[in-house]
Amino acid sequence: MFIISFTPLTPFTLFTSFTHSSNMRITGIITTLNEERNITACVQSLLRVCDEVVVTDSYSKDRTVELAKAAGAKVYQHEYIGDGLQKNLALPYCSNNWVISIDADERLSDELVDMLQHIDLEHTPYDGYAVRRRNYIGERWVKCCRWYPDYLVRIFRKDRLQFAGLKQHAFVPEQNTCRLKADLIHYRYHNYDELFAKPERNYSTRGAKILYLNGKKANTLSPFLHGFSAFFVNYFLRGGVFGGLDGYVLSKAIAHNSFLKYAKLREYHKDASVRDREDWTSVW
Secondary structure, three states: OOOOOOOOOOOEEEEEOOOOOOOOOEEEEEEEOOOOOOHHHHHHHHHOOOOOOEEEEEEEOHHHHHHHHHHHHHHEOOOOOOOHHHHOHHHHHHHEEEEEEEEEEEEEEEHHHHOOOOOOOOOOOOOOOEEEEEEEEOOOOOOOOOOOOEEEEEEEEEOOOOOOOOOOOOOOOOOOOEEEEEEEEEEEEHHHHHHHHHHHHHHHHHHHHHHHHOOOOOOHHHHHHHHHHHHHHHHHOOOOHHHHHHHHHHHHHHHHHHHHHHHHHHHHHOOHHHHHHHHOOOOO
């Protein structure tokens, strides 16, 4: 028999013990765009603890929708409107009040599955649970630069919590939540090429567009200052120096993304031809 002991509620209480096995039903939610490489394994991972999986797809051009349905998910399509806003679109389609939100390149660890099977969600005093995200480059678990434990609220009651309405780096607010000593596996980048290509192709442009739309300015020095600061903070203050080659390369990639974001922001303000060629109806 499992025993539970609660500490006084704080925004982030550490959860270490269990009660009886949960009989609550849980819905898993995933947002996708061209994720045929990941979607089957992602849905299967959620079905280890969920009786329903809802996918919100941004009109993928590959086999994402077909494979998600074949794996047992319900699929709804909507144009991409931003990270947090897109994730929240799935909530009305969820039959259950408790949801688990993960990305297509994430998987539930065995320890997390076991823990979720024994949490009594019906009687818990918490509105959500945070998990430790375990980030990988290839098959290498990277712990430096705040890549671990990287706690994020991913399990929550949809009638109490939801993602903040942000277009980038959305999160579920830490309100009456509890930290689980269990990992969510995140296959973040397959190799160094992808580590640099994704920020250069997607993240820096999206970040620059969001800054521009929010009225932010950048001068000639801004890219250099932000790039240098990002490298210094991640390599020296956040432990990249102790992470070997991965720590150095990751710090460089973060700095590169920061440099490009502010360089593109400066370009938007200086060059109308560049600005006019951008699709400002989408942040992708």
